[in-house]
Amino acid sequence: MTRRLILCAFLAASVVAARASDTLEAASKWPDLVDSAKGRGIDYPATVALARRGDVAALRVLFLHTPHTDGSGADSHCAVLRQLLELLGDRKFSDPLRREPRSLRSKVTEAIDFDFGRPWQKRFPLTYALGIHDPSGFTRRYGIPYSLQRHESKAVTPAPALPAHQGLFDFRQNGFHFFPAEGAQRLALGITERTVL
Numbered sequence: 001m002t003r004r005l006i007l008c009a010f011l012a013a014s015v016v017a018a019r020a021s022d023t024l025e026a027a028s029k030w031p032d033l034v035d036s037a038k039g040r041g042i043d044y045p046a047t048v049a050l051a052r053r054g055d056v057a058a059l060r061v062l063f064l065h066t067p068h069t070d071g072s073g074a075d076s077h078c079a080v081l082r083q084l085l086e087l088l089g090d091r092k093f094s095d096p097l098r099r100e101p102r103s104l105r106s107k108v109t110e111a112i113d114f115d116f117g118r119p120w121q122k123r124f125p126l127t128y129a130l131g132i133h134d135p136s137g138f139t140r141r142y143g144i145p146y147s148l149q150r151h152e153s154k155a156v157t158p159a160p161a162l163p164a165h166q167g168l169f170d171f172r173q174n175g176f177h178f179f180p181a182e183g184a185q186r187l188a189l190g191i192t193e194r195t196v197l
Helices: 002-028 031-038 044-052 056-068 071-088 090-098 102-116 171-178 183-194
Strands: none
Touching: 002 044, 002 071, 031 044, 031 056, 031 071, 044 056, 044 071, 056 071, 056 090, 056 102, 071 090, 071 102, 090 102
8 A cells, every 4th residue: 555655656746747847848849939039049949958957048048038029939938937947946046137137137027927927926035036026917827917816815805795775686687688589599590500511
């Protein structure tokens, strides 16, 4: 029984480690990101591989590329920066970033803010201190402002009470839900029945 438990724990740890490396590798090979870096003379996947091993020059190249990303390439670049921070640790990541101009440091920390989606100063205080952060700008993948999300550091405010005359369902406002809507559905069904796929 103990051997099985140890084997399961080992397999789970191996899967998690492989998954993290696959995620970093996959993000570094994102086509839009690779193309934007190639336009600036950067072999992005190779640079990420070097930075992953702690190469300061490669990490600096990634920092310098941050302002030149947009769209899905920027999303992938944000993920790469965050994963490198988690992999290298706060000290190894923040030391080379500290040597960069303030504007570039802020761009890099904004990118990490975007990918974390929540405040991260407790996990990586040295790197976090190098940038300017807008707490209202933290968003998760689904675009919900961080200030509206439930999290440990803030008390959840209760929903406002409904007026006495209005319950959860007010027939005067929501009565149309009881009547079948036929026009739009029939039109849609008529079109799909006549369309040859």
